[in-house]
Amino acid sequence: MQTQDNLGLRQISPKLGPSYAPIWKQLSKWGGFVMLAVIYFPLLWLVLLSISQNPLGGIPGSFSLDHYRSLFSNSAWHKPMLASLVIGVVVGLICAVAATIIGRALPTMRSPGRVLLMFVVPLFVPGMSLGAALFIVARAVLNLKLGFWSIALGHFVWAFPFALLIILVVTIRFDHRLVEAGRDLGASDWRVFWDIEFPILMPGIVSAALFGFLMSFNEVMRSIFLRGTAETMPVWSWIQAAAQQSQVPIIFSLASLVLFVTLPLLCGVFWLLFARVGRS
Amino acid sequence: MRARDATCSKIFWKIEMQQIASAAEMPVVGRQSSLYAIRAKLTDMNVAATVILLIWFALVIVPIVILFAFSFFSTIQFRTVYTPTLDTWVGLFSSGRWEVTLRTLRIALTVTAIELAIAFPFALWLAKRCKSNTSRAVCLALLTIPFFLDMSSRTIVWRAILGQSGLINTILINIGVVNTPVEWLLYSEVAVHFGMVVSLFPSMVMPIYLAINLIDDTLIEASNDLGASPWQTVSRIIIPLSLPGIMAGIVFCLGPALAAWVEPGMLGGGFVNLISNSIESAYSALRYPVVAALSAFVILLLLALLGGMYLIARRFGDPSSSISVLKG
Numbered sequence: 001m002q003t004q005d006n007l008g009l010r011q012i013s014p015k016l017g018p019s020y021a022p023i024w025k026q027l028s029k030w031g032g033f034v035m036l037a038v039i040y041f042p043l044l045w046l047v048l049l050s051i052s053q054n055p056l057g058g059i060p061g062s063f064s065l066d067h068y069r070s071l072f073s074n075s076a077w078h079k080p081m082l083a084s085l086v087i088g089v090v091v092g093l094i095c096a097v098a099a100t101i102i103g104r105a106l107p108t109m110r111s112p113g114r115v116l117l118m119f120v121v122p123l124f125v126p127g128m129s130l131g132a133a134l135f136i137v138a139r140a141v142l143n144l145k146l147g148f149w150s151i152a153l154g155h156f157v158w159a160f161p162f163a164l165l166i167i168l169v170v171t172i173r174f175d176h177r178l179v180e181a182g183r184d185l186g187a188s189d190w191r192v193f194w195d196i197e198f199p200i201l202m203p204g205i206v207s208a209a210l211f212g213f214l215m216s217f218n219e220v221m222r223s224i225f226l227r228g229t230a231e232t233m234p235v236w237s238w239i240q241a242a243a244q245q246s247q248v249p250i251i252f253s254l255a256s257l258v259l260f261v262t263l264p265l266l267c268g269v270f271w272l273l274f275a276r277v278g279r280s
Numbered sequence: 281m282r283a284r285d286a287t288c289s290k291i292f293w294k295i296e297m298q299q300i301a302s303a304a305e306m307p308v309v310g311r312q313s314s315l316y317a318i319r320a321k322l323t324d325m326n327v328a329a330t331v332i333l334l335i336w337f338a339l340v341i342v343p344i345v346i347l348f349a350f351s352f353f354s355t356i357q358f359r360t361v362y363t364p365t366l367d368t369w370v371g372l373f374s375s376g377r378w379e380v381t382l383r384t385l386r387i388a389l390t391v392t393a394i395e396l397a398i399a400f401p402f403a404l405w406l407a408k409r410c411k412s413n414t415s416r417a418v419c420l421a422l423l424t425i426p427f428f429l430d431m432s433s434r435t436i437v438w439r440a441i442l443g444q445s446g447l448i449n450t451i452l453i454n455i456g457v458v459n460t461p462v463e464w465l466l467y468s469e470v471a472v473h474f475g476m477v478v479s480l481f482p483s484m485v486m487p488i489y490l491a492i493n494l495i496d497d498t499l500i501e502a503s504n505d506l507g508a509s510p511w512q513t514v515s516r517i518i519i520p521l522s523l524p525g526i527m528a529g530i531v532f533c534l535g536p537a538l539a540a541w542v543e544p545g546m547l548g549g550g551f552v553n554l555i556s557n558s559i560e561s562a563y564s565a566l567r568y569p570v571v572a573a574l575s576a577f578v579i580l581l582l583l584a585l586l587g588g589m590y591l592i593a594r595r596f597g598d599p600s601s602s603i604s605v606l607k608g
Binding site: 027 | 282326330339341346347350388399404409421424433436437440445446447450479531536538541545546562563566575576578
């Protein structure tokens with residue numbers, strides 16, 4: 001990041017910073033803050049509703065853990081949850097491995113821009129279109145039976161660009177003279193990778209795996225097309241929420257539980273990526 | 281977005297490596313150097329990377345091509361007829377979908393415009409005015425986390441907030457602003473707009489932030505020294521230089537907005553029909569060519585809008601820089 005340079009400049013000439021009319025400055029700052037608040041407020045509200053007696057009433061009140069109890073006595077969500085976890089782990093691992101291979105190869109290619117462009121295409125194509133495209137190939141052209149495998153493929157296509165961009169953050173900074181030095185000293189290719197590259201790329205690889213897992217775990221749009229009759233966690237809650245209102249309280253508790261697990265994981269990834277990589 | 285940063289440092293690195301390589305190869309002559317080059321090429325683009333590249337091509341590029349091809353077939357009695365015809369495309373706009381398309385376009389463009397109006401100033405503040413490194417890092421983390429949270433459970437809560445007996449209406453009635461609950465808050469176009477603006481905000485801010493962050497502070501200082509007003513600095517220096525980021529933000533916002541499905545489903549309550557709903561109903565009716573045509577149409581719409589944006593962006597600066605970076 002460029003922040004270091006910026007800081008240096010500001011210290012030398014503190015008075016020459018860019019000047020904008022104060023009101024616009026305040027407005028632009030608070031506009032963003034308001035948006036952030038609006039993004040995060042539903043999460044808070046979700047947790048509050050999940051512990052209130054009558055969540056469909058709209059206002060949290062008379063707190064109780066009833067819905068959590070009925071969630072745990074209900075076993076309908078176990079299978080979708082397990083499916084989502086397994087698919088997430090598989091997608092995360094494949095993403096980490098594939099992104100490491102591509103991320104290492106990309107900086108040394110002759111036209112990396114074009115290759116990178118091909119890998120980030122799914123970021124530009126709307127999720128629904130890509131889901132439909134994969135569905136048509138699998139179902140209508142190849143006539144395959146859809147199921148967990150096709151969901152996993154769809155998730156991989158969605159999560160891989162993110163994993164790759166994360167790995168690229170570390171591989172681009174990687175000093176290839178270290179590899180040359182290792183080779184000169186007689187290490188085999190594998191030794192060089194394992195002893196020199198892997199430890200340095202480690203934070204990026206772990207983050208890519210975790211991001212891949214989380215992207216897959218929360219994905220709905222592509223799963224709807226590619227699921228056949230299989231159900232993942234978000235698809236299950238989506239169907240429950242769309243079909244019957246009586247299930248909604250349980251979904252609130254389930255979503256809150258998922259949130260409690262996901263948020264610390266994400267914070268861990270950020271700490272790994274920016275605090276640890278930034279220091280080295 | 282990140283590609284630009286990536287390519288820049290990569291180019292420097294490449295130059296450096298070339299110097300090292302040429303220095304190292306100097307004493308080596310003839311066959312040995314060519315062997316060295318072949319070995320280098322093999323390690324350059326190793327086998328695993330090629331395999332992944334091919335798999336990726338089969339998984340992403342081929343389906344998109346097939347999607348376009350499939351839209352030229354038609355369905356007769358739930359069976360797909362594999363003879364090329366324009367029927368599906370013609371039928372697309374004769375059955376009231378014209379209205380749906382216009383509505384989708386209008387909502388997507390409005391949402392993108394609102395995002396841009398809030399996101400650009402915020403990104404500018406975040407990149408150039410935010411003094412403390414910690415608060416900037418916290419803001420960036422807060423902007424990134426929503427990408428990984430379940431959209432449907434976040435959106436469904438808005439029902440409880442915007443609904444007739446929800447938070448907003450309760451507050452409004454208790455203050456005494458209104459006597460009866462405000463109905464247009466939920467299950468209306470307003471709610472759909474609102475839901476999309478909230479969920480797409482991070483994808484607009486991040487690329488713009490990255491682009492503005494790359495602008496050298498000395499350029500802004502120079503502009504100040506030469507007597508430019510703040511507005512002139514923004515319009516002549518910052519906007520032209522961050523144009524690639526702005527374009528990327530528009531892509532990341534327009535694409536999902538054109539194919540939005542969770543928000544109209546959850547907050548539109550069946551009153552706001554968008555293209556995604558048409559895709560879904562064609563999907564459940566097993567009319568795959570229609571699914572293909574509509575999906576392809578969304579992609580084409582996005583491309584056409586981007587073409588238009590590109591022409592507008594040319595007035596402000598050199599948008600081709602965002603493409604030339606990708607050519608590497």
